[in-house]
Amino acid sequence: MSDYEAVIGLETHIQLNTNSKIFCGCKADSWADPPNTNICPVCTGLPGVLPVLNRSVVEKAVLLASAMRADSIQSRSYFARKNYFYPDLPKGYQISQYNEPLALGGFMDVPLPEGDQRRVTITKLHMEEDAGKTVLEAGRRLIDFNRCGVPLVEMVTGPDLRSADEAAQYLIRLRQLLRWLGISDADMERGHLRCDANVSIRIQGSDVLNPKTETKNVNSIENVRDAIQAEIKRQIREVKAGRTIEAWTLDWDEDSGTLRKMRVKETEADYRYFREPDLLPIELDETWRGEILSALPELPLERRARIAKQYDIPIYDAEILTEERSLADYFEKAVDVYDGEPKTVSNWLMNDVLRIIRSKGIKAGGLQLQPHHLVEIIRMVDEKKITTNTAKSVLDQVEETGNPPIEIVERENLAQVSDEGALRQVIVDVIAGNPDQVKTYRAGKESVIGWFVGQVMRETKGKANPQLVQELLGEMLTGD
């Protein structure tokens, strides 16, 4: 692009998908619920109330820290109070971890499209509660406390990313990982995954860190990419024009695709952090740690590599099959009971099963069509019991009814017709009924044979063995 390179760090807030909030029993996810319906004395900070920690928040955060290869997951960590005034912060402080967080360090190796990978380090990973939401409406300030106390993990990367695309790749991989671990729905549009981008530029190859800007309010991966792209361009333009970059906070306006200056970043506010006296230290003893980590699955990038190697399928296939954990499980279960080439299973999955999954908006784990059903169907194709076309319709029917494929094939009489005598009879009728086309064929336009195949398939409701039909047609059309 130029003599400059971008230096990017991402600060993410991940909403954990627990049933209840972090410090009370209210429902955690309020998407589409009316304002102030999932609230109680605790999360609205009434006088006298106390927080009680939801253990599944810790469990999910430990899974994430472990998957991010934290240097250390602390056996004892603490919550602290971050004190500040804001109307949607009902206690006047946010309960967050501060200098004694759950985990230290960590990284993710993000594969880049060109085949390299980028190691993105993690400088901060801690648990905290969300604040409420302020809406300005007709000059009035309205507050929705539903979001107060929703569990978050704040995770901050080092300044390791070098382009807008890399930042997007990191977020894609993070989203995949969060869903893979089952700890967050990671839907950016719904605020489950929020991202602020710190961007600065420097001369290619230099190792200085220049003043950075922070871009907030970006709520899709595409927008993160676009916003960073725009900010890099702006900074290069500024520097080339001899101006300096100031530490602004920027707001991304997705409608106009432009950045707006929110405020000049003041000196760091003093939040007067101190340990939260209403909560005990989080004691992660070996037993609990063991219980949590026993649920830690093989991670997506490792599984991608293993699947490609073990089943000798292209990395392209492995990538698609590991997009989502239950799809990878599905593939391996199917391969396990299939005697043929794993690549065949992969093809069926990528082409036909994924079509069903996408059109229904479900995960592979939610299919009625079980891996052994798929294998049964593939086997029938292999054995030429049914045609590929029939197979596709059987897939749909199994998914719809949950009935075993063989039953559907038998009941609906879908077995492939390979009976030469029967097929000859059909072909005789077709030839007899279409003298004009026969003439055309015999006049040398042999491509008409495709039309005849179609007719025969129609007559046999798609069950005819297409190779055999082709063969017989060739013979019978040429003859007299």
Next chain:
Amino acid sequence: MTEHLCDLPAHEQVRRIKGGEISAVELLKSTLERVDAVEGRQARTESYTPNPTDLEKVHAFITVTRERAQAQAESIDQKIAAGEDPGPLAGVPLAVKDIFCVKDTPSTAGSKILENFISPYSATPVKHLEEAGAVVVGKVNLDEFTFGSSNESSAFLPPVGNPWDPTYVPGGSSGGSTAAVAAGEAAISLGTDTAGSIRQPAAFCGVVGMKPTYGRVSRYGLIAFASSLDCPGPVARNVTDTALMMNAIAGPDPRDATAANAPVPDYCKGLTEGVKGLRIGLSPDYFKLKYPDPETGELIEQPISPEIESAVLAAAQTFAEMGAEIIEEVPMPNTHHGIPVYFVISRVEAASNLHRYDGVKYGYRFPDEEENLRELYKKTRGRGFGIQPKLRILMGMYVSAEQYEKGHYERALRVRTLIRDDFERAFDPGGSYKLDCLLTATTPTTAFKLGAVYGDSVLMQYADLLTVPANHAGVPGLSIPAGFGENGLPIGIQFLGPDFSEATLLRAGRSYEMATEGEAWRALQPKVIGAL
């Protein structure tokens, strides 16, 4: 002297109610008549001009919950009529310090900023007391947000008067509780103790007060002052009633992560078993006050009042005669750090705990500033808070600011562990002293005159010098009456024991009561009752 039901000990009230001798409604009636007779004019937050009759009355209550109490008393009587168990505190009139949330009652914390706050829920210990059959007569006054030792800082005035002489303070911050119980306006009260706020006013008003082990009683619903020090606890006229209350309020709470899961004994069991073989310690560090001169900062040492010292020594003698072992010269060298450390820790926590009173959600809001957020905050808090919360916020903000936090707050936390170490050494079963408890004075002096110390926030604080170490250490403490001073005001003595030793402290207290049962001072009545 005619007997008034409201003056009976709680356990006697329960016995008569359960036995059908009296009804809960009758007992409530007697109690409310006493309230009407001794209270004086209703305390309010409007500007206060004292008048002479104020100095003859108790002014313990912020809110008297007559209808709620009537309904509760009637339901107790119905249970008895139906042959159901009405609970171990059936019908006992209870005054709740107005720092606890009680469902559907104003829960003010003695502050203008919460004057109009009606709680939608009840604090856990209040719920437990009501489940045990206690009848909430009302919410009693306190220092604003419990910030004080005299009750004079409440936004609700006239201030509470000491029933033994209403020209004197009742102590604080649970002064409304101890005054109400001393004056027969309730048989028991639920108070809170952050630095001595139950024990000091109990001593001043001649009643029994216990600060349980930190975590023994749930803090859920207690409007927080200093979260790591606050302890709800009982106020009663005798040790047996205190034990009855402990039975109701002690125990774990799923709503309080800091509430202890340790098993709860029956505190009434073994109360009268005596003190034979009990190892009771006396510490020279509890017979003197060591504090920095407010002007020069120089450490001053001065003995506690001689009449109080003799009361402690006489009690020790009594215990020795009952077969206890008295161990003298137990060093508690970090006692004098209690107040400075408290100054730092409690203010940091208080400043943060007071953040939520911002005029946004509930309580007082400065009426004309809804447009400008900063002004809304400033004026709401500026006018809603009294001087004590403001002082504590300033101090708390200062010592927790980034540049001072290490030198003050973190240091205070380290000194706090030294204070804890003093107690661990004294109580260590394998150590040199092996104490079951320490016996000390509760306060350095008897109650002071209204207005005498108020305004001198440093000097006021030293009224808590003998009580605050237990809060830092988390250990339990019990104050019981032990006679009267020359001015006719009560003297209190204090027992301090290891974690969860409440039963031992209560047994020691009960033994002292039994040993001194026949003494003349036991028959004395508070002036406000004598005047009726």
